[in-house]
Amino acid sequence: MGVGINVENVNAWYGKSQALHDINLKIEANHATALIGPSGCGKSTFIRCLNRMHETTPDARVEGRVRIGDLDAYNGTSPTQLRRRIGMVFQKPNPFPTMSIYDNVAAGLKLNGYRDKKQLHDIVETSLKSSALWEEVKDSLHKKSGASLSGGQQQRLCIARALAVAPEVLLMDEPCSALDPISTGKIEELIFELKAQYTIVIVTHNMQQAARVAEYTGFFLLGRMIEYDKTEKIFTNPSDKRTEDYITGRFG
Amino acid sequence: MPDTTPTPAVLQISAWRRLKDHTATAFAIATVVIVLTPLVAIFGYLVYKGIGSINVAFLTQIPKPPGEVGGGMANAIAGSVLILAIASLLGVPLGIGAGIYLAEYGRNRFGDTIRFVSDVLNGVPSIVIGIVAYAIVVLRQKHFSALAGGVALAIMMVPTITRTTEEMLLLVPNALREAAYGLGVSRWRTTLSIVLRTATSGIITGVMLAFARVAGETAPLLFTAFGNQYWNWKLDQPTAALPLQIFTYAISPYDDWHRQAWAGALVLIILIVSAVAAVRFAVRRGTLGGVA
Numbered sequence: 001m002g003v004g005i006n007v008e009n010v011n012a013w014y015g016k017s018q019a020l021h022d023i024n025l026k027i028e029a030n031h032a033t034a035l036i037g038p039s040g041c042g043k044s045t046f047i048r049c050l051n052r053m054h055e056t057t058p059d060a061r062v063e064g065r066v067r068i069g070d071l072d073a074y075n076g077t078s079p080t081q082l083r084r085r086i087g088m089v090f091q092k093p094n095p096f097p098t099m100s101i102y103d104n105v106a107a108g109l110k111l112n113g114y115r116d117k118k119q120l121h122d123i124v125e126t127s128l129k130s131s132a133l134w135e136e137v138k139d140s141l142h143k144k145s146g147a148s149l150s151g152g153q154q155q156r157l158c159i160a161r162a163l164a165v166a167p168e169v170l171l172m173d174e175p176c177s178a179l180d181p182i183s184t185g186k187i188e189e190l191i192f193e194l195k196a197q198y199t200i201v202i203v204t205h206n207m208q209q210a211a212r213v214a215e216y217t218g219f220f221l222l223g224r225m226i227e228y229d230k231t232e233k234i235f236t237n238p239s240d241k242r243t244e245d246y247i248t249g250r251f252g
Numbered sequence: 253m254p255d256t257t258p259t260p261a262v263l264q265i266s267a268w269r270r271l272k273d274h275t276a277t278a279f280a281i282a283t284v285v286i287v288l289t290p291l292v293a294i295f296g297y298l299v300y301k302g303i304g305s306i307n308v309a310f311l312t313q314i315p316k317p318p319g320e321v322g323g324g325m326a327n328a329i330a331g332s333v334l335i336l337a338i339a340s341l342l343g344v345p346l347g348i349g350a351g352i353y354l355a356e357y358g359r360n361r362f363g364d365t366i367r368f369v370s371d372v373l374n375g376v377p378s379i380v381i382g383i384v385a386y387a388i389v390v391l392r393q394k395h396f397s398a399l400a401g402g403v404a405l406a407i408m409m410v411p412t413i414t415r416t417t418e419e420m421l422l423l424v425p426n427a428l429r430e431a432a433y434g435l436g437v438s439r440w441r442t443t444l445s446i447v448l449r450t451a452t453s454g455i456i457t458g459v460m461l462a463f464a465r466v467a468g469e470t471a472p473l474l475f476t477a478f479g480n481q482y483w484n485w486k487l488d489q490p491t492a493a494l495p496l497q498i499f500t501y502a503i504s505p506y507d508d509w510h511r512q513a514w515a516g517a518l519v520l521i522i523l524i525v526s527a528v529a530a531v532r533f534a535v536r537r538g539t540l541g542g543v544a
Contacts, residue, residue: 056429056430056433080438082436083435087435092427094425094428095431096428096446097450098449107435107437108435112437158431162435
């Protein structure tokens with residue numbers, strides 16, 4: 001089951017330049033939350049702070065408090081511990097090219113020392129079914145490399161890989177921006193189904209996508225969160241002038 | 253219906269462009285021929301001169317005393333295998349380890365220093381490396397040995413392997429590291445199971461380059477392995493090696509030894525080529541397996 005996320009006074013830097021200013025946000029468990037805003041506004045940096053991926057960039061730094069369910073992300077939790085409970089899907093599909101489809105899905109468990117073959121097989125199957133890829137790959141699980149799939153299939157493989165470690169939160173950083181409309185549609189359907197079990201945070205440039213999949217939407221601009229509300233409210237009656245300008249296409 | 257629309261003028265290839273195209277192609281082919289000619293010529297000449305002297309005795313017997321016809325280089329072949337095995341056992345893990353450090357952790361002053369030292373080491377003449385091995389191994393052990401030869405060759409392998417390993421690891425997209433981190437995989441595990449694995453074939457190429465380069469080295473063995481007319485399997489005893497044997501025989505006054513030197517050179521090249529091919533084959537079969 002998904003857990004809620006509590007963000008208090010998060011600031012983030014790349015070297016000397018500050019990318020996030022005082023972000024405060026409560027993300028609801030088992031819902032999809034979309035983050036929108038123009039390029040460079042900090043929304044990707046923000047979700048990378050949630051699973052402590054931000055600090056893997058050289059010279060990058062985070063301050064503030066992030067709680068994922070009962071875990072205090074920056075206090076007493078190691079990044080690996082934290083990331084085992086938070087799945088992440090990236091902008092460009094990034095399956096492991098040296099591994100078969102099966103091993104890609106099993107990678108998170110195997111690399112963390114999980115050895116039960118029978119269970120592993122079940123988990124791989126369930127994960128591929130959840131990501132709606134099973135029917136397309138079930139006959140070539142061990143024969144084909146993850147990199148031999150099409151772009152849309154690769155992205156669903158990456159989702160299956162993230163689901164296999166049974167996370168509580170799923171972070172998606174523009175998961176459809178490299179995909180064609182049909183693959184995008186499939187992934188959106190998937191997000192719809194997945195939020196019953198996971199808390200989903202999705203960064204997107206596509207405002208229709210935010211409106212379609214998310215119950216809540218946050219609008220970022222220049223490293224600050226301008227507005228955060230029910231998606232419907234953001235898109236029909238935003239309280240901030242800047243949000244309105246952005247969603248009506250006046251800038252960005 | 254046949255297509256009768258005339259090709260637009262912009263799509264018609266002018267005679268001048270076609271001439272440029274053909275000239276460039278011809279030039280490229282010519283350079284390939286020029287590069288390959290000496291290679292083929294050397295190998296052809298080696299086969300021509302050496303094949304006649306390769307026989308069972310050559311591959312199974314040790315040298316006869318000077319002036320006597322017959323005998324072989326079996327002990328030198330075995331010695332080369334032994335010395336190269338020592339060199340690879342020492343040099344490959346060291347080189348790959350250093351390469352991993354430089355690529356994954358070495359974005360700092362210390363890393364830059366290692367990079368510089370490694371490039372300098374790559375340019376040090378092999379005879380100097382031999383002297384170093386002489387000083388640190390032979391003088392201490394008080395005699396020439398297979399180990400000293402292996403150490404000398406290992407020192408020569410390390411910089412090449414280090415730098416190619418680093419280059420190959422840096423080619424692995426960061427997206428793959430992040431994918432593994434995102435699954436809660438620790439950094440060292442990511443480096444070993446994802447980054448290193450993805451770069452395997454490139455690293456193997458580097459290792460094989462280093463191996464092939466030192467396999468034919470004579471100078472660093474002159475006062476380390478030293479050479480030996482008899483069998484030796486002990487690490488701390490003087491050992492025969494193919495390049496040394498070829499050198500000794502080639503400058504000798506005996507015709508039979510000259511013929512054997514040619515045969516030795518041919519065997520050396522065949523050994524190197526088959527070792528490289530065998531490793532490549534093994535690696536190709538090993539990829540697309542499971543998570544290590």
